[in-house]
Amino acid sequence: MAVTPHCLPDSFSRISDRRYRCHVQLRGSFRIERNSLFIPRVTRDTRTGIVRKNISASIYILFLRMSIRSRHIAILQFPMPVGIFFTSLHCVPHQQRWNAVPLVPSYIETLEPYKPGKSIAELQKEYGIAKVVKLASNENPLGPSPHALEAMQQHFPELHRYPNGGLDLREVLARKFNLKVANVIAGSGSEGIMSSIIRTFLCDDDEVLTSEGTFVGFYVLARSRGVTMVTVPLKGYRFDLRAIGTHITPHTKIIYLANPNNPTGTIFTTKEFDEFMGMVPPHVLIILDEAYFEYAMENPQYPDSMHYRYDNVITLRTFSKIYGLAGIRIGYGFAHDELIKNLLKVKLPFEPSTLAQAAGIAALSDSEFLHRSLMVNAAGKRFLPGALTALGLTVVPTDANFVLVAFDSEATVQQIYGGLLSRGVIIRPLKAFGLPHCVRITIGTDEQNQTLVEALREVLKKAPLAALTV
Numbered sequence: 001m002a003v004t005p006h007c008l009p010d011s012f013s014r015i016s017d018r019r020y021r022c023h024v025q026l027r028g029s030f031r032i033e034r035n036s037l038f039i040p041r042v043t044r045d046t047r048t049g050i051v052r053k054n055i056s057a058s059i060y061i062l063f064l065r066m067s068i069r070s071r072h073i074a075i076l077q078f079p080m081p082v083g084i085f086f087t088s089l090h091c092v093p094h095q096q097r098w099n100a101v102p103l104v105p106s107y108i109e110t111l112e113p114y115k116p117g118k119s120i121a122e123l124q125k126e127y128g129i130a131k132v133v134k135l136a137s138n139e140n141p142l143g144p145s146p147h148a149l150e151a152m153q154q155h156f157p158e159l160h161r162y163p164n165g166g167l168d169l170r171e172v173l174a175r176k177f178n179l180k181v182a183n184v185i186a187g188s189g190s191e192g193i194m195s196s197i198i199r200t201f202l203c204d205d206d207e208v209l210t211s212e213g214t215f216v217g218f219y220v221l222a223r224s225r226g227v228t229m230v231t232v233p234l235k236g237y238r239f240d241l242r243a244i245g246t247h248i249t250p251h252t253k254i255i256y257l258a259n260p261n262n263p264t265g266t267i268f269t270t271k272e273f274d275e276f277m278g279m280v281p282p283h284v285l286i287i288l289d290e291a292y293f294e295y296a297m298e299n300p301q302y303p304d305s306m307h308y309r310y311d312n313v314i315t316l317r318t319f320s321k322i323y324g325l326a327g328i329r330i331g332y333g334f335a336h337d338e339l340i341k342n343l344l345k346v347k348l349p350f351e352p353s354t355l356a357q358a359a360g361i362a363a364l365s366d367s368e369f370l371h372r373s374l375m376v377n378a379a380g381k382r383f384l385p386g387a388l389t390a391l392g393l394t395v396v397p398t399d400a401n402f403v404l405v406a407f408d409s410e411a412t413v414q415q416i417y418g419g420l421l422s423r424g425v426i427i428r429p430l431k432a433f434g435l436p437h438c439v440r441i442t443i444g445t446d447e448q449n450q451t452l453v454e455a456l457r458e459v460l461k462k463a464p465l466a467a468l469t470v
Contacts, residue, residue, distance in 0.1 A: 108224065111224060132425075133444065148363040168361060176364065185333045188351050196346045206253035214262065237404065254287060260400040291320070295321075325363060388405060406438045409437055413439055415463050417439065420455050423459070427441045
């Protein structure tokens with residue numbers, strides 16, 4: 001029903017016996033205090049001088065969305081006594097309430113979910129190819145740590161018991177890095193901890209600051225909170241820390257940095273990081289994502305965050321890469337004990353799983369596997385960039401277990417990607433990362449790298465490329 005001040009029904013009091021959603025336009029003076037609405041019971045029309053009595057109704061303010069300019073209150077529901085002078089009132093039966101309030105927030109409706117790279121099984125089914133080389137997701141080509149596999153098998157009989165929230169792994173990591181347990185958190189991959197950080201520290205008016213061309217998983221998590229995200233362009237496919245520092249505002253709450261950066265493989269140096277931290281206010285949290293730090297730690301210019309003790313830096317690391325445990329989802333983080341204390345309030349109580357924790361602890365002791373993985377990657381870094389460059393491709397120097405190759409356009413990327421898929425090789429196009437003209441190629445074994453290069457050579461014979469410069 002729709003009513004005006006001059007035609008309110010005599011049976012208005014009976015409306016309060018039902019539940020209604022109301023769209024209300026107000027005229028006159030009023031104020032809001034603690035979700036209660038206060039309006040004078042008598043209003044004088046300043047044009048005519050006529051005094052009008054306000055209508056008293058049983059109204060309960062369920063939800064207020066107020067515009068000072070339009071004096072508009074969006075959603076009301078019965079009953080609670082408040083004196084209101086209505087200029088218009090539109091009531092909708094309670095069963096239609098979902099038409100008034102969106103079930104899904106607009107920032108979730110428009111959110112693009114994270115899309116992983118094509119799997120081996122998908123490609124085999126799609127193309128009918130038996131042998132597939134996957135170099136798309138930066139996985140360890142040697143497989144998982146043998147120590148981790150053995151440890152998981154030993155814990156199979158305990159799977160009817162709840163996990164202890166990663167406490168065992170936290171204790172091991174604290175001893176390894178000479179920290180207190182209160183400085184360590186464990187979770188379902190570094191993304192799991194990243195998600196807890198977003199939920200723990202961000203308020204509605206806060207802003208997130210990071211670079212373009214970095215980990216798409218962080219973009220998804222930040223946008224899922226509905227806050228403003230500010231991105232700064234890469235400079236030479238590297239984080240431009242100085243430019244990021246100049247974009248810090250009083251609303252900036254979290255800055256995300258990836259070192260090495262995924263998907264470019266580049267690092268920022270110790271000198272650059274020191275200068276940047278001098279620009280960061282104490283209230284701003286830095287997420288320092290070091291998922292690939294094992295591959296970069298031998299670079300003398302690499303700023304290993306464990307050599308710093310900043311109270312506002314949260315370091316994230318993972319077992320998914322060098323230890324080959326991407327499928328079990330296990331990661332960890334280091335931070336000031338006050339930050340960790342609040343993260344533990346939000347983190348899922350039984351995360352990580354029993355098997356994931358056992359695998360992580362065992363992998364830390366598998367120094368032989370760690371060494372072998374680094375050697376395979378080092379050999380691939382010596383071979384692959386040169387081989388790709390010899391094909392006329394533009395390769396960005398890397399400190400990780402993958403290389404970024406830049407092409408002239410997104411159309412060329414799709415042509416290369418499709419040609420490789422038909423030959424049983426999977427790489428990763430980077431449109432979702434904000435780099436539609438680039439692909440990321442994981443460094444594999446010698447055999448896998450050779451297979452990739454030969455397949456690329458065949459594709460390029462059919463589609464010569466324009467020269468590019470980085």
